Amino acid sequence: MRGPIRAPRGPTLRCRGWQQEGALRMLMNNLDPEVAERPEDLIVYGGSGKAARNWAAYDAIVRELTTLGSDETLLVQSGKPVGVLRTHEWAPRVLIANSNLVGDWANWDEFRRLEQLGLIMYGQMTAGSWIYIGSQGILQGTYETFGAVARKLAASGRYRHSRGSLAGTITLTAGLGGMGGAQPLAVTMHGGVAICVECDPDRINRRMEHHFLDTKTESVESALQEAIIARDENHPLSIGLLGNAAEVFPQLLHMQAPIDIVTDQTSAHDPLAYLPAGVALEDWHTLAQKDPQWFTDEAERSMAAHVEAMVGFLDRGAEVFDYGNSIRDEARKGGCARAFDFPGFVPAYIRPLFEEGRGPFRWAALSGEPADIAATDRAILDLFPDDEHLRRWITLAGEKVPFQGLPARICWLGYGERHRAGLRFNEMVASGEVSAPIAIGRDHLDAGSVASPYRETEAMADGSDAIADWPLLNALVNTASGASWVSIHHGGGVGMGRSIHAGQVCIADGTELAARKLERVLTNDPATGVLRHVDAGYQRAAAVAFERGLHIPMTDR
Numbered sequence: 336m337r338g339p340i341r342a343p344r345g346p347t348l349r350c351r352g353w354q355q356e357g358a359l360r361m362l363m364n365n366l367d368p369e370v371a372e373r374p375e376d377l378i379v380y381g382g383s384g385k386a387a388r389n390w391a392a393y394d395a396i397v398r399e400l401t402t403l404g405s406d407e408t409l410l411v412q413s414g415k416p417v418g419v420l421r422t423h424e425w426a427p428r429v430l431i432a433n434s435n436l437v438g439d440w441a442n443w444d445e446f447r448r449l450e451q452l453g454l455i456m457y458g459q460m461t462a463g464s465w466i467y468i469g470s471q472g473i474l475q476g477t478y479e480t481f482g483a484v485a486r487k488l489a490a491s492g493r494y495r496h497s498r499g500s501l502a503g504t505i506t507l508t509a510g511l512g513g514m515g516g517a518q519p520l521a522v523t524m525h526g527g528v529a530i531c532v533e534c535d536p537d538r539i540n541r542r543m544e545h546h547f548l549d550t551k552t553e554s555v556e557s558a559l560q561e562a563i564i565a566r567d568e569n570h571p572l573s574i575g576l577l578g579n580a581a582e583v584f585p586q587l588l589h590m591q592a593p594i595d596i597v598t599d600q601t602s603a604h605d606p607l608a609y610l611p612a613g614v615a616l617e618d619w620h621t622l623a624q625k626d627p628q629w630f631t632d633e634a635e636r637s638m639a640a641h642v643e644a645m646v647g648f649l650d651r652g653a654e655v656f657d658y659g660n661s662i663r664d665e666a667r668k669g670g671c672a673r674a675f676d677f678p679g680f681v682p683a684y685i686r687p688l689f690e691e692g693r694g695p696f697r698w699a700a701l702s703g704e705p706a707d708i709a710a711t712d713r714a715i716l717d718l719f720p721d722d723e724h725l726r727r728w729i730t731l732a733g734e735k736v737p738f739q740g741l742p743a744r745i746c747w748l749g750y751g752e753r754h755r756a757g758l759r760f761n762e763m764v765a766s767g768e769v770s771a772p773i774a775i776g777r778d779h780l781d782a783g784s785v786a787s788p789y790r791e792t793e794a795m796a797d798g799s800d801a802i803a804d805w806p807l808l809n810a811l812v813n814t815a816s817g818a819s820w821v822s823i824h825h826g827g828g829v830g831m832g833r834s835i836h837a838g839q840v841c842i843a844d845g846t847e848l849a850a851r852k853l854e855r856v857l858t859n860d861p862a863t864g865v866l867r868h869v870d871a872g873y874q875r876a877a878a879v880a881f882e883r884g885l886h887i888p889m890t891d892r
């Protein structure tokens with residue numbers, strides 16, 4: 336039995352350069368028990384999202400990274416190192432491809448057959464690309480999304496008193512896993528009340544330990560009562576309710592619960608990671624393994640009941656959205672005819688941000704020193720003094736967000752902003768303002784790096800939702816621009832057959848070469864988001880491209 340994994344800290348190198356060392360530390364950090372959901376199985380988050388295919392492959396990746404030259408590139412195929420090739424110093428040190436299957440074969444059955452044979456692994460988004468930072472990563476996106484919900488409710492004339500916060504509202508959601516665990520804190524940061532249904536008591540306890548969740552109960556009645564009292568007193572509160580969402584959502588609907596906002600973040604994208612009603616928690620994984628087809632049918636039937644209740648709340652006037660886990664399509668398969676009556680969160684709230692190339696920008700202090708993140712927080716505020724929304728987030732995050740694993744931060748920045756932050760961090764490494772290099776990356780959920788018709792590219796203006804050329808171009812351009820590692824994945828977030836997406840990470844090691852690479856990668860990466868939205872006909876994207884001097888052939892200007 337191996338002991339817990341923890342990334343090395345401090346300024347001492349185990350590898351032959353910081354680019355390789357950064358990859359090594361971020362891989363290990365993904366499997367730190369503070370960060371990963373099931374590190375003993377190499378599972379980082381998102382149902383079965385893994386950092387390496389198996390322990391032998393993990394050990395081999397670590398070995399290869401420690402000997403890798405600064406003119407070599409390690410190739411990783413679905414979590415297994417398959418080659419070290421001579422490249423050059425501008426090339427990425429690691430190139431990763433996870434879970435990719437040819438179109439007609441791109442389904443869970445085929446994936447699981449290959450997984451059983453030990454030939455493939457599910458990389459989710461930042462699990463297999465080694466830039467997961469725990470719940471904070473999703474907290475920022477969730478904070479953005481619930482902020483947009485609050486503004487929409489205020490603009491609609493309801494809850495005018497709330498002035499764009501969630502004060503006076505009750506949100507109902509489910510799933511307190513790696514991603515979903517951010518929901519309670521995001522809602523209370525906006526002043527609201529949340530009831531979060533979760534079937535696994537350990538997950539509830541974990542969120543309470545990390546102070547993402549305020550309180551817990553096993554009773555639907557007392558959860559509702561506490562929520563109503565808190566709402567009426569305008570007191571932000573999050574309640575973890577132990578139960579199965581497929582049972583509790585319909586029950587709350589039947590009780591005429593005064594719910595204002597409804598969403599869900601169970602691992603619905605993978606039917607084997609959704610607990611069907613009537614199946615005991617302790618039987619979950621045995622039954623899923625024993626008869627995956629039966630389990631899938633049961634899970635889809637339960638998701639249909641779960642989503643029927645969400646549609647019921649919609650009919651009563653609640654704000655209802657799919658939070659990027661594909662529950663609508665699974666529910667449709669389970670027999671829910673009205674599953675797509677409510678929208679996904681991207682077309683509902685996030686697309687205008689994507690038009691500007693805005694999206695998640697995250698960084699981790701390879702030193703392990705929280706003071707380094709505090710210094711970078713100050714640098715971000717100095718760089719963007721007029722961005723009030725950013726100031727509020729960075730300040731609240733500094734106060735409320737505990738670090739998991741290596742200290743890290745995330746905020747959303749757009750095209751023309753990210754490279755400024757990257758260059759400043761690189762200067763801070765060079766000058767010793769921070770005590771070791773900084774890893775800078777992002778989620779694949781971004782403006783130009785993903786094709787996902789049930790999520791990031793749902794309802795594109797020109798109908799181009801399923802065109803996956805864009806994430807592939809994004810990965811190619813990040814490779815050409817000098818990222819430290821680049822990845823192309825399939826199936827993250829929404830499951831097999833439903834998405835293709837790319838990631839990049841750069842190590843700011845304080846060198847002149849790193850500065851030149853950072854400037855290019857952190858300009859070009861969000862640029863692909865603007866290009867993608869200009870191409871799809873979005874006016875704001877065209878204006879951003881014009882204002883910020885992005886050259887786009889075949890446009891009017």
Ligand code: NAD
Binds near residue numbers: 510511578608612
């Ligand atoms: P996870 O597997 O860590 O957590 C899922 C949680 O749902 C678990 O705690 C599980 O016990 C619980 N659960 C499963 N079935 C349940 C049921 N019937 N009733 C109540 N609880 C149940 O997954 P995660 O990392 O939290 O991700 C959740 C989903 O969000 C995934 O589908 C993921 O792909 C998706 N996702 C969304 C975004 C986004 O930006 N919105 C980003 C990444 C991933």
